[in-house]
Amino acid sequence: MVEKKRTTAPVTGVGRRKVITGLAAVGGAAVGSRLLPGYVPYIQAQSSEPIRVGFQVHRTGIGAAYGRWYDRTTIAAAQAINDAGGINGRPLEIVAEDDGTDPKRGAEVVEKFATQHGCDIAFGTLFSHVVIGSAPRAGELKIPYFVVSEGHHVASGGLNRYTLQPGITDVKSQVIAMAPWVASNLGKKVTMIFPDFAFGYDHRDNFAEAIKAQGGEVIETVAVPPTESAFFKYFPKIPKETEVLYHVMVGPAVLTFVKEMGEFYGANRPELFGFIDSLEAVDLNSPGLEFLDGSYFWEGHPRYAGDNPSAFELNYREKVGVDLNGASRNDPKDVATYSHMFGCWETLHIVKAGMEAAGYQGPADRAKLVEAVEAMTDMPESEAHPQGAKVFNGKTHQAFGHQNITKVGDGKLSVVHRTSIEDGLYPDEVDYTTQAL
Amino acid sequence: MNGMVLDRALALHLGVVALLFVLQFILPAYHHGIVARVLVLASFALGYNILFGYTGLLSLGHALFFGAGIYGTGLVMREFGWPASAALFSGILSAVTVSLIVGFLALRTVGVAFMIVTLMFAQAGYLTSLYFNEFTRGDEGFVLQQATRVIGPFDLSEPTTRYFAALLLFAIGLLIKLALVRSSTGRVLVSIRENEERSRMLGYNPFRYKLLALVVSGAFAGAAGAMYGLLFGYVGATFVTIQYSIFPLLWVLLGGAGTVLGPLVGTLFMFYLVDLTSGFTTASLLVVGVSLVVLILWFPKGLLGTVRQRVLPWLP
Numbered sequence: 218m219v220e221k222k223r224t225t226a227p228v229t230g231v232g233r234r235k236v237i238t239g240l241a242a243v244g245g246a247a248v249g250s251r252l253l254p255g256y257v258p259y260i261q262a263q264s265s266e267p268i269r270v271g272f273q274v275h276r277t278g279i280g281a282a283y284g285r286w287y288d289r290t291t292i293a294a295a296q297a298i299n300d301a302g303g304i305n306g307r308p309l310e311i312v313a314e315d316d317g318t319d320p321k322r323g324a325e326v327v328e329k330f331a332t333q334h335g336c337d338i339a340f341g342t343l344f345s346h347v348v349i350g351s352a353p354r355a356g357e358l359k360i361p362y363f364v365v366s367e368g369h370h371v372a373s374g375g376l377n378r379y380t381l382q383p384g385i386t387d388v389k390s391q392v393i394a395m396a397p398w399v400a401s402n403l404g405k406k407v408t409m410i411f412p413d414f415a416f417g418y419d420h421r422d423n424f425a426e427a428i429k430a431q432g433g434e435v436i437e438t439v440a441v442p443p444t445e446s447a448f449f450k451y452f453p454k455i456p457k458e459t460e461v462l463y464h465v466m467v468g469p470a471v472l473t474f475v476k477e478m479g480e481f482y483g484a485n486r487p488e489l490f491g492f493i494d495s496l497e498a499v500d501l502n503s504p505g506l507e508f509l510d511g512s513y514f515w516e517g518h519p520r521y522a523g524d525n526p527s528a529f530e531l532n533y534r535e536k537v538g539v540d541l542n543g544a545s546r547n548d549p550k551d552v553a554t555y556s557h558m559f560g561c562w563e564t565l566h567i568v569k570a571g572m573e574a575a576g577y578q579g580p581a582d583r584a585k586l587v588e589a590v591e592a593m594t595d596m597p598e599s600e601a602h603p604q605g606a607k608v609f610n611g612k613t614h615q616a617f618g619h620q621n622i623t624k625v626g627d628g629k630l631s632v633v634h635r636t637s638i639e640d641g642l643y644p645d646e647v648d649y650t651t652q653a654l
Numbered sequence: 655m656n657g658m659v660l661d662r663a664l665a666l667h668l669g670v671v672a673l674l675f676v677l678q679f680i681l682p683a684y685h686h687g688i689v690a691r692v693l694v695l696a697s698f699a700l701g702y703n704i705l706f707g708y709t710g711l712l713s714l715g716h717a718l719f720f721g722a723g724i725y726g727t728g729l730v731m732r733e734f735g736w737p738a739s740a741a742l743f744s745g746i747l748s749a750v751t752v753s754l755i756v757g758f759l760a761l762r763t764v765g766v767a768f769m770i771v772t773l774m775f776a777q778a779g780y781l782t783s784l785y786f787n788e789f790t791r792g793d794e795g796f797v798l799q800q801a802t803r804v805i806g807p808f809d810l811s812e813p814t815t816r817y818f819a820a821l822l823l824f825a826i827g828l829l830i831k832l833a834l835v836r837s838s839t840g841r842v843l844v845s846i847r848e849n850e851e852r853s854r855m856l857g858y859n860p861f862r863y864k865l866l867a868l869v870v871s872g873a874f875a876g877a878a879g880a881m882y883g884l885l886f887g888y889v890g891a892t893f894v895t896i897q898y899s900i901f902p903l904l905w906v907l908l909g910g911a912g913t914v915l916g917p918l919v920g921t922l923f924m925f926y927l928v929d930l931t932s933g934f935t936t937a938s939l940l941v942v943g944v945s946l947v948v949l950i951l952w953f954p955k956g957l958l959g960t961v962r963q964r965v966l967p968w969l970p
Contacts, residue, residue, distance in 0.1 A: 276936045277936050314932075315936055320890055325688070325929070332686075332687065333682075349794055350892070353798070353888055357811045375796065418792070
């Protein structure tokens with residue numbers, strides 16, 4: 218679904234209903250005229266024109282729960298930027314298009330942003346396969362593509378100079394940062410249970426290496442097919458000497474997974490360490506999750522605000538409409554994908570900073586925008602970065618930030634450890650700045 | 655009279671290729687890219703139609719052949735550094751090999767059993783692409799870098815080259831298919847579709863002809879898959895999922911099973927239907943579904959199939 222969202226009051230009295238009615242009336246003619254020679258998809262942006270951000274959103278498909286909150290956060294971030302004067306005095310306009318969480322459609326959506334909607338940048342993709350499917354087209358069309366995916370695909374060097382991930386830390390860094398704490402506090406003999414697809418393999422490969430560096434070892438790996446709905450048969454594969462069970466399940470079956478794990482182990486379970494990805498948008502007090510009490514999670518951005526939230530944190534929660542428990546202010550049952558969605562907020566603010574640094578005027582300055590973002594390094598905690606400070610690596614196009622380990626108790630998650638940025642750094646695997654713009 | 659009919663049919667198909675050639679120069683950028691994509695996918699559907707529309711075999715496993723093409727190309731480029739031209743042939747050869755193996759086994763069955771067996775093969779292919787994730791990167795897939803997608807002096811990521819490469823693939827496929835369906839072999843395929851026992855009684859070996867149809871169809875799918883990877887730079891397990899077995903069936907049914915141009919019409923129509931409706935609602939697939947039901951009610955033989963029935967009986 219294409220939705221052009223002005224985050225400032227429209228200057229004309231033309232309403233959405235009127236536009237749709239008009240479109241319906243002249244739909245055939247409009248479609249036809251777009252196919253005719255001489256059709257000009259958009260007129261060169263002038264200084265008063267909005268900056269158009271093509272928002273590739275997972276409105277349908279497996280990423281829909283994330284997409285809903287990425288959408289809300291993006292709109293809130295654009296509103297906040299516009300309220301503060303926009304970018305170089307120009308308002309931000311979000312042009313949202315559903316990619317169906319599908320890589321082929323994702324690539325088409327990026328093409329649409331660049332060649333039909335006249336967007337200045339493409340932005341906001343979460344799921345790795347959509348990012349990887351779309352990035353080649355972004356590179357070829359030379360449209361800056363700011364992803365919010367946390368996949369290692371950007372920093373691994375697999376993509377291109379026009380694809381950047383400046384607003385969220387990648388999985389490799391997250392895992393490296395937390396392995397020391399896991400080894401020191403929970404145990405050194407780890408069994409990993411993860412979904413049998415690329416996201417799970419990223420965890421398997423990176424954590425195994427990271428825990429080894431801490432003197433620990435992964436003694437067993439259990440890959441679960443993504444279509445699985447019953448998990449009993451997998452638990453006997455977990456060795457008895459397991460000290461830590463590392464789990465990172467995603468999808469609607471996660472509640473069944475936890476429930477069956479509880480029934481399998483009873484009171485005598487190993488320490489549990491999981492990724493909150495399993496429970497994003499899921500109420501921690503849902504029936505069946507009691508077994509998680511006393512277990513630990515990684516969180517990029519803690520869902521529960523805790524006792525001393527920063528002013529930046531409170532401001533962010535208010536703007537995106539999330540209460541202190543990480544749920545919608547309008548509906549406490551509507552739990553946010555809080556650990557990831559801050560990436561949209563921070564990325565849009567980085568786009569603003571980059572455009573202002575580059576003196577961005579229009580699509581002709583896209584290369585300057587990429588160079589301006591590449592030149593960024595330290596991003597201090599602020600209203601633009603409520604999750605915390607970041608360090609951006611312009612060569613690998615990847616940001617590095619703090620990670621949080623939280624413990625489940627009293628139906629909440631409380632932070633027990635926050636890693637330093639340095640904990641998550643690793644040697645560069647690519648230098649995108651050597652690629653031509 | 656027969657010669658006139660043949661010439662008229664040939665002229666129509668050459669005219670379509672010429673029209674597509676001209677469109678390259680006048681289409682706006684977005685539609686230019688989309689038509690290139692549609693031409694590659696229509697080539698996939700052209701091959702599917704040989705098996706389904708002309709031979710009467712409904713496969714639910716063509717994603718496997720498309721996948722063999724895209725992985726057969728992508729993996730040799732990524733793992734062994736093959737040039738794009740050799741990788742293209744590797745993709746086609748992979749699909750031919752896979753379709754030959756599947757054909758030998760699946761063609762022992764008929765009807766619903768054939769559908770299920772081909773579906774199972776495709777699912778096995780999909781799971782294989784996930785199992786060997788170390789090489790395929792599973793569901794996440796991998797990128798074919800722009801610098802490697804070059805054949806001779808032609809950069810396949812460049813819009814004009816991409817369009818012409820897609821058109822070349824489609825034109826070759828269209829003319830091969832036209833020649834095939836108008837040949838004696840093509841008539842045998844139709845006779846098998848209409849009455850397999852009678853064709854056997856007349857001295858033909860249906861198994862051999864069905865295998866030929868399956869392998870040619872698989873080669874089309876493989877060529878389309880290989881070209882898709884080269885032109886758009888992405889290889890992933892999504893192209894081996896069941897929806898890529900259903901898509902060519904839908905495109906062919908919509909355009910007209912047993913018509914040479916039907917797959918192009920069906921693919922084009924379906925693509926723009928999704929593209930335009932998704933601009934208004936997230937329930938775009940519901941709109942597409944309803945539209946398809948209405949179309950099938952009004953055009954039970956597909957768009958071009960109905961045109962042939964009512965207006966142009968000479969349409970091949």
